[in-house]
Amino acid sequence: MKIAVIGTGWVGLTTAAVFAYLGNEVMGYDINEKLVRQLQSGTVPFFEPYLEEFVRRELAARRLNFTTDPATALASAEVIFIAVGTPPTADGCAVDMSFVSCAAIAIGENLKPGKFRVVVNKSTVPVGSNGWVESFIHQGLEKQGNMGAVDFAVASNPEFLREGSAIADSLYPDRVVIGAVDERAMQTLTELYRPILEQDFTPPPSLPRPAGLKKVPLVKVNPVTAELIKYAANAFLATKISFINEIANICDLIGANVKDVALGIGLDHRIGCAFLNAGVGWGGSCFPKDLMALIREAEGYGYDAKLLKAVCEVNASQRLVVVRKLQEVLKTVRGKIIGILGLAFKPNTDDLRGAPSLDIIRRLVELGAVVRVCDPVAVQRCRENLRELPIHFCTNIHEAAEGADALVLVTEWQEFVTADWEEIFSVMRTPVVIDGRNALNKKFLEDLGFVYRGVGI
Template identity: 75%
Template structure:
């Protein structure tokens, strides 16, 4: 779509709307982190939302107002939606689709089992089932929110058509597929959805753009009353709407994650150099980040990125390039730097303890970042496995992720502590892997007394080096 067209569509779509319009009937397919957040937020904004998932146990929990994963305020918002009947959950796809005007696809797109691309079977299955169950009637806009390889918009369309074909001669079904990539971060998912930096719509059909712009109107204009627990950030103005074609929208999502991942790998490479030359990476990051062309965000050196998105999205973009015979050298390097970076803490342990064999190492944090219990791609798991291989006795503590870790990674060579002080007792070293506030705010004087030897490896540069050294700790950060 040309720039002029884009502006024309945005202007007209926004003009056609006003605050107080009736809510939109929304169905969300897949009620995990992204789907449930989307469902709860749009219900909060006055729409009628049905969440559908194939996981019966999950739907049972959600119906009872319990969110079985950790995301700040999501349970509160879900309960509010259930109480005012704006939000409901079902495993019945027919019921889920019967009234829908906008259908979001928010199913998982994990790495493919061979690690070489994206597992798209959840998307294809969901799209086929949508096709099998859409009935003739008003226009339905099917919106792909899952992060998918470029070109998936048309691919989803083809699976919906295959599903429709299964129905036989049910009459004409009017639908259009659009892309609406998701940029939320776990740990601040609701804030990111209510107060996003931008909304991206990938569509060429004016009706799809109009429907999505109508749904997003309160967010774009910021004219909703914020939830009591999440006030609107000071200075938060209107939210830019980026309307592009679907392929561009899909690439925007991958490019955003690849850029952020590369920025972290970049500063980690500088941090490793700082360790050699004796410079301080925190000061380097500030010194370069104050340049507005660079910016200070995402320049925290440490053990690198993990999670359910960055690793798989960077790989997906590398594979995408390969499909066209292009080698994405920069992205490959960013990935490789990151894959090695998590083991920097082991090198530092070996520097201080000489050998880790038979030593008790306490791991502070399992989740891939604070304020989530998500363990997908978590550096802690690789670090623990490596320490296990090296003969260390590994203990771990995480404020929220231990329950999930026991269930999802039963063979992890680690035992669990009740809290940070229990973890510290008798430990030869602690490794900070996830920068939970509970760890940065802990009583480190008590911790020093409880440890066999007060050694701390700060994999996130989140602790106060001078203060800890004053308490008698041997402190090692990454590039500081």
């Protein structure tokens, strides 16, 4: 099929590369000229494993290309994905839908009469946005004088990929959700996703198909339900994390071990072990804004989403649990050298949006600590985000540890977990480790002589 993808960030670029890999002809369109130039030359300017390899291969195979011209992108497309950002507004209280409305107007201005087209909303949007997008497309069509002459339908196809495993999540998803009223739109999208649903494509050598994966379920619903599924999925995952963090705080008080509690409850099939890792809480580009959006959505109908609000409150306070632990051990942190290990909101990404590290660093600076930071890939983005703060950027854990009073693990990158802790012990001023992800070996570190504090262990 001929596909256009509007917005070539994490979601759009992954979608474009994966559908090209599956044999479709894909044109990525973005308003960011620099990004498009980089993509045209095969460079992906953010860190996502395998994505650059995919983009290069599909560019070479001429199944994938990029443009800043919406008319070129839409000229022959049968399916048009909207994958632009939906960040929170500046006051953090609503979803900024301006990128989606601009994309929808651009679609309306450039769609020409002829064949039937499906416009697919892949961006995470407030419930009811399907009809709203359609109205902006009509606005664009009206502008070009083609109102009524263009046959199209809008569908919702929420994205569940995780940064750090975006390609694998797209090739081997747990489910595909399609929300459409128009039967032709449902059929077109079912056909487009058929290789993924049937799992009958040849897997890329670098990302083999998970053992036992035979078929992927398709959830066919109406657009409003599809939109709510996305918000509900993120709200549930965030709830699981906040839940285990609350249990971890109780463990700390009563002397139980949250890792064992998580195992003990997670082995119950009704609960499951995933997303039960206690620590500094959730972040990222999606959970914070999506929970806020769902709470606002409910408020719009006069419903007070008390549970979801509590999930956010627990998370906000959990971010600073490592600062409280530092104060317990060091008493004052003023003037103390604290090394922050990990900046990205999780390993295998350089995305800092909503990262707990940012709140932790700001709080430590407020308290007068001398803050050093290191991360295998996110340091450059952190420099841009925290320009105003007097923090020291280190190239590796050893540089952060030299003469430090404490190290705080905030992102569980493998290279921190497997670092030479014996050598690190020998260069620190006071050997204190606060493990904000419960990822380090407590006994091993304590045997080396470290003062170790995890979260709920």
